[in-house]
Amino acid sequence: MGCSSPRSFSSFVALLVHFQQWKDSMKITFLVLLVIFPALSFCSGCENARKKRDLLLRTKRRWVLSTFQIEEEMTVIYPYFLSKTYNDKSASGKFRFEISGDAVDQGYLSIDENTGAIYLHKPVDREKHPRFHVIFDVYDKETNLKIDKKLAFNVDVNDINDNPPQFINIPETVTVKENQEEGLLGVEVIAYDPDEENSLNSRFNISVIAQHPPEPKIQAKWISERMVHLTVDGCFNYEKDKKHSITLEAKDHGTPPMSSTAVIMLNVVDSNTNKYMPxxxxxxxxxxxxxxxxxxxxxxxxxxxxxxxxxxxxxxxxxxxxxxxxxxxxxxxxxxxxxxxxxxxxxxxxxxxxxxxxxxxxxxxxxxxxxxxxxxxxxxxxxxxxxxxxxxxxKTNHPPEFQKTNIDVFEKEESDPGKVLFTPEVHDPDSTSFRFVLVEDPANWVSVDEKTGEIRTTKKMDRESPFVDDDNVYKVVIAAIDDDFPPASSSCTISIHLGDINDHKPHLVNSSLIMCGHRNNKVMLYVEDLDADPYSGPFSFHLDDYEDMKQWKLDPAYGQQGGLVTLKPLPSGNFSVSLLIRDKQNNIGRNTLEVQVLVCGDRYTSYLKKICMREDAFGPIIAGLLLFLLLLLAFSWTCQYLPFKDLGEGETQTPIFYNQEGGVPVCNTEVVCLPPTSGPVYIYSTKPTVTPQKMNNNFYQRNPT
CATH class of the missing domain: 2.60.40.60 (Cadherins)
Structure with missing residues (x-):
């Protein structure tokens, strides 16, 4: 168990080898990256530099055009070679050349599209085309795309002295007076040269090169670069020379110089000169x-x-x-x-x-x-x-002369006759004997003394007379007549200004009035006074009878008009009222007012209206009733007045003409119902049955409502 198997050991060794190899490869990779990044950065900078270099190169045009000028009106064989375009690659033949502009459109210039040669095809007048503006383009023949941006250039046309100065609006004839003073004649001459401005070709002089006759001397005086005025030195003589011919020349400074001439005719007008005076x-x-x-x-x-x-x-x-x-x-x-x-x-x-x-x-x-x-x-x-x-x-017979021909005299009216109004002062340069006559005296109020001209009143003069004008003036005209032959006369107007006196009493305008007793208890009193202020109104009104004071009162009792008011209801009938009317100077006028108190109205009006508005179906009945009513009315209805319309201002009368004094006329009233159209129609007719008595001129009557 303490030892590993051979197979496991070899696997471990292999793993170490692989790790070492991976480690070495990572080092290499790191080294490579260290090399690549600067290289990449360097290459990027190279590319930017290349692009910048290319941009600078492109902004600098590769096409070259020879600058050139042409002279106007060239005498050469056309088409005439002017210039050629080229660049470092133009020999390759891969390009197509083109120009445009007015010079091309009008047939002056063209370009060989293969070689870039530019040609002039006809003479150019600089006064019409001082410069041509030309657009140049180059195309790639394979792609038919423009190689570069448009290139524009100008072709200047050089001036030659091919135009003489020209006179502008020069007068052919000019009129001058014979007595023209020395100096400017008032003749303005202007010229113009169309050659290049401010060059010798366009600068010129104007001068008089010939005149006939030679006297007086005519010259040209410069006023500006293009204008001269003609001047004269000496005298014109109309009797000797009535016309003068003046020849002018305008000559430029070009090479060779060019010029033009013009002739002005001077027409001399006769003046008050030399020996001819009236x-x-x-x-x-x-x-x-x-x-x-x-x-x-x-x-x-x-x-x-x-x-x-x-x-x-x-x-x-x-x-x-x-x-x-x-x-x-x-x-x-x-x-x-x-x-x-x-x-x-x-x-x-x-x-x-x-x-x-x-x-x-x-x-x-x-x-x-x-x-x-x-x-x-x-x-x-x-x-x-x-x-x-x-x-x-x-010598002539002169009329007598009044010292004043219009005289104003002031006199009171109603003065006693025999008063001297005016004595004229008259002078006659030819005679001491003359007489006076009265020419105008429309009212026969004065007389004139034949010898002295004294004007004296013969009657009392009334200011209210129709012969006195609106300004209270009465005019008299007298004349003075001498004893020469034929007699001569003159006149004088005497304006007599009449002053007013209180010679008229106030009186009622109407002495008979009507009062509708059941509707109103007042009538207005209107007064007239022919005198002027201060001898007229306002007036004061008074009752002149004690019995009248029991039935009447005055309200208002002072003013231009008064009011008569009943103190109690009065029956229908006639009433006499005695009045005293005083003016401002206490001049009293006594008046008697006749007041007729009436019942104004119709008690049958509404009843008849209802009958007339019934329908036609009751025709026979209505006809019978109407006949009965008419007969009844004919026998029983006394004269009654219709309702009247109040005219405002609180009054119940207005003045109209009325010509009856005394009692109320007896009359019958007929009421006629007409067949209805749009409504019933009533006709009231009043027939007088008595003869009117004595008439007055004015009265106040009610108006029907």
């Missing part, structure tokens, strides 16, 4: 006029002027030199005949026959000028022409 055809004029009158066109003054007609150098302008210090006369120019028109615009009294002496001059609207020693002088030394005008003023 001259009067007569050396003296005479005429006559009537004093104290205005006259249009009493004299026409004619002149000669050799300047062109209807120009400011021909139109005459007339002016006074002396004799019109009082500004009585006026001068105008006839625009058609160029004559001077003399008129009198203010009246003047000359007394005896008088001659007025005027001195009148003439010049043109355009100031006179003269060319001396080649220089224009405005307002030359030549003086305007003048003429003498004599006007005989004829």
């Amino acid at each position: 001259v009067f055809k007569e050396r003296e004029y005479q005429t006559f006029a009537v004093e104290m009158e205005t006259h249009d066109d009493i004299l026409r003054l004619a002149v000669d002027d050799k300047d062109s007609s209807n120009t400011d150098g021909w139109h005459a302008k007339y002016f006074f030199i002396s004799g019109n210090e009082e500004d009585i006369f006026k001068l105008e120019t006839d625009p058609i005949t160029n004559e001077g028109i003399l008129s009198i615009t203010k009246k003047k009294k000359y007394g005896k026959i008088t001659t007025v002496n005027l001195r009148i001059g003439v010049e043109n609207i355009e100031p006179f000028s003269k060319c001396e020693n080649g220089k224009l002088i405005k307002q030359g030394s030549k003086l305007p022409d003048s003429v003498s005008v004599k006007i005989l003023m004829i």
Whole structure:
């Protein structure tokens, strides 16, 4: 038992061997891993470095394009080789070249897709195409994929001096006045060169290279790079040369220089120059006029002027030199005949026959000028022409002159006749003898003294008269007439302002009123007073009879209107009430008011309404009843008034025309039932059976409800 079997020992030895082998393999594995991890890390870094190197290489384009420029309008054989694209692998022939852009679309450029050679196919005008923008692409012939990103380049077109300067909107004709001052003519000339900007090819000068006639000297003055103004040195002469031809040249600085020309025609307009000034055809004029009158066109003054007609150098302008210090006369120019028109615009009294002496001059609207020693002088030394005008003023008969033609006079109405209201002051420059007459006196209230013009009242004047206006003014017109032949006259208006007095008593507007005794116990009293304030209302009302005070009272008893109120119910009938009405100045008006007390209503109205609303089936019965009722009403119904509508403000009457005094008219009332349409219809008719007595103008009547 102490010894192991051989087989067990060998198994143990084998196990030790295997363990040793496993241990050795683990060492080897560990060593290998120690070697592999750095190697792997190194390889990873190499790969990253390779990728970074490749990225840097790709950002640097492999395709090379030769930069180039072309000259416009080249005289060569087309197509003309311009440039070629290449790279280090272009010789392999595996690539296809392509370009695009406006230059290709318009047929100017093309590329050989195999070799990359670029060709120009026709001349280029730089003024139309100063630069071409071209897009370059390369494709792999096997995959037809782009090798690289798009490559863009510009083809610049170089300028040559192939365009002359050109005039822009140059005026063909220009009008200048003969008296044009030296300096700018007001003619603007602009030119433009389409060649390359800021180059010798586009820079130019403008100058006058020819003119006919040679005088006055016309030159071009630079204002900016493209603009000149024409100037003049000297005087134009319309009588000698009416037109001037000016030739301008615009010339650039290119090689060779190019230029263009333009011609401007100057049309000279006649002006007030040299020896032509207006001259009067007569050396003296005479005429006559009537004093104290205005006259249009009493004299026409004619002149000669050799300047062109209807120009400011021909139109005459007339002016006074002396004799019109009082500004009585006026001068105008006839625009058609160029004559001077003399008129009198203010009246003047000359007394005896008088001659007025005027001195009148003439010049043109355009100031006179003269060319001396080649220089224009405005307002030359030549003086305007003048003429003498004599006007005989004829005496006239002037009317008498009132010191005042409108007079205001103030007077109380109802003043006693014989009072002097006004005495006028009159002056006649031609006569001391004149008379006065009364022209207007619509109410015949005044008289006028023929010699003195004294106005005196002949009657009492009433402010309430229809001949007095709304402003309480009564107007009188008188006239003063001289004894000359023919006689002359003038007038004066006297406005008489009439002051009011308390000459009217207050009175009732209506002296007869109606009161519906069973409905209302009050009637309103309306008062009228023709006087104005402070001689009118408000008024105070009083009962003037002791017996009346037992049945009536006044409420209100003060104001513009009063109220009459019953103290107890009154039977139907007529009542007379004596009233005293005082104005603010205690002027008393006595009035008698007739009050008619009536029973206003119809006791049969509701009963008839019920009968008329029954159905037609009871026709015979209803007809019989109606006939019976009508007969009954015809014999028994006295005149009664219908119900009235209250018009508001607590009152029961409104004014209407009423023309009866005395008792109540006796009348019969008929009630007619009509066949119903949409409801019963009632017609009330009242027939008077007595003749009305004396009539009044106004009364207050109730309105039916």
